Amino acid sequence: MGEWSDYFEDFPEENPANWVNGKFDPQLREQLNREAAQQAVANLEVRQLIMNAKRDRKAKALFDTAVCPQCGEHKLNSYRISETFYLCECQECGIYGAGATHDDAVAKTADSIGEGLDWRDGSLY
Numbered sequence: 001m002g003e004w005s006d007y008f009e010d011f012p013e014e015n016p017a018n019w020v021n022g023k024f025d026p027q028l029r030e031q032l033n034r035e036a037a038q039q040a041v042a043n044l045e046v047r048q049l050i051m052n053a054k055r056d057r058k059a060k061a062l063f064d065t066a067v068c069p070q071c072g073e074h075k076l077n078s079y080r081i082s083e084t085f086y087l088c089e090c091q092e093c094g095i096y097g098a099g100a101t102h103d104d105a106v107a108k109t110a111d112s113i114g115e116g117l118d119w120r121d122g123s124l125y
């Protein structure tokens with residue numbers, strides 16, 4: 001690995017990473033890499049803001065905790081996100097379900113037993 005980096009130091013035009021759209025331009029490549037890194041940080045910050053907002057919203061919308069139909073732990077949270085959007089999420093095993101009513105959301109959660117769902121991998125909300 002050291003051999004290639006030494007070689008590219010001596011012959012930067014041979015390094016494919018220094019080319020942009022078929023043109024040798026290590027400064028532009030460096031700028032593009034820097035911008036891409038800044039964009040990645042910005043995206044991460046936006047994602048964090050959205051996650052925090054959803055967590056706060058859920059904290060306010062939580063109205064019930066029951067026994068989970070999948071793992072049996074008393075950790076199935078029910079949220080009333082809006083008048084027609086109810087959500088159940090187990091804090092233990094991750095199973096979830098949603099519906100227009102609380103009964104729909106509970107039924108949907110029970111229907112998902114064994115499907116390996118985990119709301120922490122990307123919930124409906």
Ligand SMILES: [Zn+2]
Pocket residue numbers: 068069070071072073090091092093094095
């Ligand atoms: Zn569970």
